[in-house]
Amino acid sequence: MPTFLDVQFKEKDQVKALGARWDGPAKKWYVPDGLDLAPFKAWLPAGTRSAVSAPAPNKELIPVDSAGHNFTLVKKGMTLSQLLAGVAQAVAQAFTSGVWTMVEVVEARTKNGHVYLELAERTPEGNVLATAKATLWASTANKILPEFERATGATIAPGIKLLVRARPVFKPQYGFAIEIDAIDPEYTLGDLEARKREIRTRLKQEGIFDANRKLPAPWDFNGVLVVAPQGAAGLGDFQAEAARLERFGICRFIYAASRFQGEGAANEIKQALLAALAQWSDSGRPDPDAVVIIRGGGAVNDLAWLNDYDLAKTICTLKFPVFTGIGHERDNTILDEVSNSRFDTPSKVAAGIEQVIRRRVEEAKASFERLSNCANRAVNAAHGRVDRDFASIQSGALRQLASARQTSADLMSQLQLEATRTLHAARQDSQVLVGEVRHQAHQQLSEAQRDVPALFSEIRVEAGNVVKTARALVTTRLDAISDRAAVDVLRSRVSVKQGFDEVTASAYRAVADARQSSKALFLEVTGQGPEKTLGRGFAIVRDGQGKTITSATGAKPGAEMEIEFRDGRVAAQVK
Numbered sequence: 001m002p003t004f005l006d007v008q009f010k011e012k013d014q015v016k017a018l019g020a021r022w023d024g025p026a027k028k029w030y031v032p033d034g035l036d037l038a039p040f041k042a043w044l045p046a047g048t049r050s051a052v053s054a055p056a057p058n059k060e061l062i063p064v065d066s067a068g069h070n071f072t073l074v075k076k077g078m079t080l081s082q083l084l085a086g087v088a089q090a091v092a093q094a095f096t097s098g099v100w101t102m103v104e105v106v107e108a109r110t111k112n113g114h115v116y117l118e119l120a121e122r123t124p125e126g127n128v129l130a131t132a133k134a135t136l137w138a139s140t141a142n143k144i145l146p147e148f149e150r151a152t153g154a155t156i157a158p159g160i161k162l163l164v165r166a167r168p169v170f171k172p173q174y175g176f177a178i179e180i181d182a183i184d185p186e187y188t189l190g191d192l193e194a195r196k197r198e199i200r201t202r203l204k205q206e207g208i209f210d211a212n213r214k215l216p217a218p219w220d221f222n223g224v225l226v227v228a229p230q231g232a233a234g235l236g237d238f239q240a241e242a243a244r245l246e247r248f249g250i251c252r253f254i255y256a257a258s259r260f261q262g263e264g265a266a267n268e269i270k271q272a273l274l275a276a277l278a279q280w281s282d283s284g285r286p287d288p289d290a291v292v293i294i295r296g297g298g299a300v301n302d303l304a305w306l307n308d309y310d311l312a313k314t315i316c317t318l319k320f321p322v323f324t325g326i327g328h329e330r331d332n333t334i335l336d337e338v339s340n341s342r343f344d345t346p347s348k349v350a351a352g353i354e355q356v357i358r359r360r361v362e363e364a365k366a367s368f369e370r371l372s373n374c375a376n377r378a379v380n381a382a383h384g385r386v387d388r389d390f391a392s393i394q395s396g397a398l399r400q401l402a403s404a405r406q407t408s409a410d411l412m413s414q415l416q417l418e419a420t421r422t423l424h425a426a427r428q429d430s431q432v433l434v435g436e437v438r439h440q441a442h443q444q445l446s447e448a449q450r451d452v453p454a455l456f457s458e459i460r461v462e463a464g465n466v467v468k469t470a471r472a473l474v475t476t477r478l479d480a481i482s483d484r485a486a487v488d489v490l491r492s493r494v495s496v497k498q499g500f501d502e503v504t505a506s507a508y509r510a511v512a513d514a515r516q517s518s519k520a521l522f523l524e525v526t527g528q529g530p531e532k533t534l535g536r537g538f539a540i541v542r543d544g545q546g547k548t549i550t551s552a553t554g555a556k557p558g559a560e561m562e563i564e565f566r567d568g569r570v571a572a573q574v575k
Contacts, residue, residue: 002030005043010137010179014092015043017171018085039085042092084172091170098165098181106131108156113138115145115156133177134166140181151185155299159263163187192304196334199309203338208316212340215321218289220360221251221353225280226292227273230257234296234325234346241350250357254280254288260295266308269293273314290353291318293335294325294346306333315339325349365550368533386518393510400503408496415492419485426481430474437470534566
């Protein structure tokens with residue numbers, strides 16, 4: 001008659017390995033007839049355990065023919081299954097319940113819901129002190145793993161340290177293993193935090209913990225070195241944001257790839273970073289404005305590989321600001337603490353860089369607009385001064401010309417008046433002299449006719465001489481008056497011409513001075529124009545009508561645009 005056993009579900013594999021069978025209708029495990037009950041003592045009903053004794057060594061009589069004689073040898077011993085069953089029973093009796101044990105996961109795999117682990121204990125130097133296999137049965141894993149992951153944010157993976165409640169189990173068919181039925185999340189959190197606390201303390205003692213954080217943040221971005229896992233989703237998010245800046249030549253991004261988890265990942269990140277910086281320096285390019293370290297989200301223990309002293313020290317001693325975008329908002333690594341700026345995600349790092357560049361562009365646009373307004377005001381003021389100076393010069397010249405014309409007219413009038421007066425006076429004098437001569441002639445003629453008729457001829461001769469003398473005198477006086485009038489007219493003309501020449505020369509000099517002053521003002525104004533701004537690396541965006549676009553809202557999708565650089569213009573289309 002079979003012997004039924006009291007077996008819990010988690011112990012079914014042990015009794016099955018010892019040879020027990022399952023009775024479906026009774027829903028119990030049993031020991032078949034003929035099988036020794038000793039290995040099953042732990043699962044026998046309470047009333048039958050005392051009747052079971054340890055297995056006795058087998059004694060088997062074997063006939064042997066030796067030298068023609070038949071005799072019997074007694075063979076002593078037990079089967080291997082019996083021996084291992086005894087070991088299993090001893091282990092089961094020694095560890096009836098689990099024991100809290102500190103372990104480190106070396107390997108983890110899942111099959112049919114069960115979690116199979118390789119565990120180890122190591123010295124601080126990395127030497128292995130002990131190893132064991134462990135199992136989390138599916139029913140137990142479904143209960144404790146979600147709670148552990150929710151409390152710690154970590155997953156069971158190589159490298160994580162755990163405090164587990166483990167019960168040693170020995171199975172004759174599979175050997176020694178331990179079964180885990182509980183995990184303490186506080187121990188794992190404490191270990192991760194203790195590692196960060198140790199690194200933080202060493203860096204502070206060396207006085208470099210906040211060295212990178214004290215570096216001034218970049219004023220603008222032209223070149224950025226990015227360290228990230230190859231093909232990671234976080235890198236793709238970053239590149240999606242950064243590609244727009246590279247497409248328009250605003251900022252250049254150089255990428256260096258490295259593993260971010262697993263044994264040796266921290267050293268690989270450090271070497272990739274230093275090699276990329278050395279290559280950057282050898283290329284002759286200006287120093288990078290910042291170094292960006294990014295990776296997407298993950299479990300806490302995946303990110304724990306970044307909590308490395310040598311890598312953190314390298315970040316602290318860099319002369320360039322370091323930006324980190326590791327994991328999600330809730331995640332925190334020692335690299336986040338020592339970096340110049342920390343961002344929640346990789347895409348937010350790119351957004352932060354773009355925000356600084358956008359701020360610089362807005363400031364440049366505002367400065368350009370202020371400069372343009374000042375230039376326009378200066379040009380308008382110069383135009384006003386030129387117009388006023390030209391009007392003043394023109395008015396002065398016209399006044400000078402009018403004054404010269406008036407002076408010339410007055411001189412001509414005065415000259416004509418004096419000449420007329422002189423001629424009139426000479427005519428009057430001539431008439432008086434002629435009257436006097438005629439009177440004297442009449443008197444002399446009367447006297448001659450009266451006194452000496454014989455002297456008539458003499459008087460006639462003398463009268464002719466007097467008339468000739470009077471005529472000569474009159475002619476001489478007329479010639480003198482004419483010469484004097486001509487000289488006065490000539491002098492007046494010379495004076496008028498000299499005055500006109502002086503006025504003309506003064507007007508030309510004033511116009512030349514005004515032209516020179518206007519040219520200098522134009523040169524000063526044009527020297528402050530947009531060409532200098534373009535020469536500093538900025539560009540002017542215009543729409544299809546040539547109108548300047550100063551806001552992103554002005555760039556409609558599909559619109560044709562023209563971008564002016566320092567050395568030419570290119571056509572573009574908004575997408």
